[in-house]
Amino acid sequence: MNERDGFEQRLRDARARQGLDQPSGGGKRGLPPGPWGIGFRAGLEVVSALAVGVVVGLLLDRWLGTKPWLFLLFFVLGAAAGILNVYRLFDPRRGQPK
């Protein structure tokens, strides 16, 4: 244990105390900082998947003439995809380099 190691250790401790070192992982997956950013992001993921599901359902209904059954089905599937999107957003395992 020489002088230099002691200094590095104290520097690390001081940086941790001041919160200078961001914990790696968070914010790496495109998560915006702050609760508002994360909330907006999560909400948008749900809504966009739901919108895609609704549009796909309506288009298939018009094409196949099955009003309104495919719309109802894809509404539910879109909601599920939205929840999947939010789950992916907070899933730490994804994006780890293999």
Place this chain on the structure above:
Amino acid sequence: MIDALHQFELAPVFGLLGRSVNFSQSAAFMLLAVGLITFLMLRGMAPRAIIPGRLQALAETSYEFVHDLVTGQVGDEGKQFFPFVFSLFMFVLLGNLLGLIPWAFTFTSHIAVTFGLAAIVFVLITVVGLVIHGTHFFSYFFPEGAPKLLAPLIIPIEIISYLSRPVSLSVRLFANMVAGHVMLIVFASFVVMIGSIGAVGILGAALPLAVNVALYGFELLVAFLQAYVFAILTSIYLHDAVHLH
């Protein structure tokens, strides 16, 4: 009455010539953004000094920032996508920043523009996935280890989730820019309205003016952040296309 949405209306510029081809101020600002980026990179890197000047330092910083972002997310294979992500990042960033100049037009506040960019990203990640993995790419829509019985349920959900990417990518940028600019003009209108009611009004107008100053700083942050988010999500999608999960 506050007309908050007038600022997003398109109007032809450059007189008769512009009107005959419907050349809007949106397209003009896109050209300006591309011109500024080209100027920054060409003029900034022209000296090739070991100790960079201001412009060269700016060019190098933006290059390294995006380079680290792409290689950090995609890995070493990501280098081939660096020019694409860099162009995208700089274009969105310049669009957001130019829009903050008074009387300027924010072309990233139009869903047509942001969705156009997101659609390019979407086509690219799909083509990259297909080129690298061939038909194996479609296993992306069915995670390995899932029970075969659930395939009719999982595959449509995964496809919808995949299709929702360009939607959320474009709506995020568009909504952030519109919300910011609407807030700016609403508080700016408060300043004028309250200020027009005499001496007391001028004192009262100081409050929305202070809010607007803070909002403007916040919008500068949002301009950088949204360009960063656009670029990093593009890199994440490229990672998924290259590595399939």
